[in-house]
Amino acid sequence: MDTDRVRLCFYRLLQLFSTCAAFSLVASLGTGMGAVSHWSMFIWCFCFVITLITFIVQLGEYQPSLPFSGKSFLFTYACLATAFCLSASIMYAITYIQFLPHGPFRDQAAAAAAFSCIACVLYALEGAFLWLLFPETTFYFATIHGLFKLLETSVACIIFAFISNTSLHQHQPALVWCVAVYSICFTLGAVAMLLKLVKFESRLHTFFPHFLLGQTMLSVLLYASALVLWPLYQFNEEFGGQPQRSSDVSCSDELPSTLCIWDQKLTVAILTAINLLIHVADMAYWIHFIFIRSRASAITGL
Structure with a gap:
């Protein structure tokens, strides 16, 4: 086994330990943690399982039988896992740890967040190492x-963490539509990434950028509708919303156990606006890309 492969295995062993430690520490705290904390546990469990599978595949040298480039998959997963663990660390800290009283439970929760941060750093180091190891690969x-x-994808995952609390949206069909928007756009983005990963664009060289532009434009329209409907039905009293934070009973406790419902609603609204801006920038990129390529083709054809 060469030095580079040993180094990658070392990274993965530490990643497995860190994600397993974070998951185990939070699981041992018991119930009553809230939807966001459960979502963080799901992220750590997911990263642990995928890293374990990747570790086994690499040790068994099964990569040639896979339908995609091993280098591209490893770098893609390292970037995604970095973003996921970072989001889990932040979400868990701001929605749960800060509300715990000082004592063993808070120390244990803080240790879990620390292990999540360590896992994030390890995945980032693996991604940087792969990027330096294969400079010829795009x-x-x-x-x-x-x-x-x-x-x-990262912002969508944070949104999913908050809307996993069904009390935020189950009482209004318009809010259920917003949840559908987040799911549809996330699925479209995942499909686009998968097609790029398996290099499907080589079969549709001319059409593929137009497909990505269409997918991004659809996501912009859907997110725009969510940006209107979510605040309207959450904070407008005429539509059953709560315009004031003080009107939310869950925000009035002196020692809340987690981030209150009204704050969660506001967080989703802010994240929706942020992701809409990212999708708009993505759409502008593809419009510019297609325009430049069309102009270059026209000049070449002269």
């Missing part, structure tokens, strides 16, 4: 469009 997430997709 990795998807090292491109502008790839960075946009990484940001869109």
